[in-house]
Amino acid sequence: MDVPDDAVLFDMDGVLVDSETYWHRFEDEWVFAEAIESGSPAHEEITGMPYYEIYDYLDAKYGTAVTKTEFMTKYEERAESLYGEQVGLTEGVRAVFDAIRADGRALAIVSSARRSWIDIVRERFGLDPLDLVLSAEEIDEPGKPEPHVYEHAAAELGFDPDECVVVEDSVNGIESAARAGAFTIAFRSTHNADLDLSRADVVAGSFGELREILFGS
Structure with a gap:
């Protein structure tokens, strides 16, 4: 893979x-x-x-x-x-974020949530530093499931979408990332346990599994 x-x-x-x-x-x-x-x-x-x-x-x-x-x-x-x-922070987020930073990869949050809502989460759980935070409200184009928000995010980071990994949980979000051309990881949890996430390239059921996909076992 x-x-x-x-x-x-x-x-x-x-x-x-x-x-x-x-x-x-x-x-x-x-x-x-x-x-x-x-x-x-x-x-x-x-x-x-x-x-x-x-x-x-x-x-x-x-x-x-x-x-x-x-x-x-x-x-x-x-x-x-x-x-x-x-809300609670998903187990393993900080460790994976630290590993991404240590490996020299760009790290971003790209969300349909308002920027002010993202900022609450960033500050409450200490998720900075980030290379990019992008809310769908900040682009003048339709949001997920359209691909624009991920196309914009990749461009702002200086990459093509196919040079980026996207981690998504929703059918609409996965569709957005896949249509943009990003390598798409579906994050499986209790709220989406019964959904068809097959548009993603691979599925991770935890941040431990996600880390293995990103860095190898």
Whole structure:
């Protein structure tokens, strides 16, 4: 398996922190229960998408019962306590980050979350230094599952996408990375245990397995 050794780009939600469990609960209790007009969306339909694009997707497919402003405000209010108090850091993150830095590879977080939410996680768990932090809201193009955010991230780091490794957990995120041309590692956890992650080049079930993929056993 030929794994690029120039840069490693991490999604945040569901990879670095266990936030998808909390977001799925929020979706069940409010988004799918009160914010749409009809239907029963699956979590994987929207997981990994920027929250402001989630509204557009749901509105087109299911109809919405709230305004986009109300929808976005709910997400923003939920994010403060979710990232600031509730989420936990995935076991092994710091050790893998240290190994990537020591090996001279570029290290980045590339996320659909707002930049302010990423910064809460960075500061709370001491994830710096990073070579790049990029939020989908910072590019003037559609977010995941479109490839643009990973294309932009690679370019900002000075690489082509196929020189980068991307670690993703969601179907939309994996699709984004694969379409960009990056070597894509799917991170398997409890929240995505039953999903088809076959668009990825390889699947890791822990940061220990991820380290073996990145550096060999």
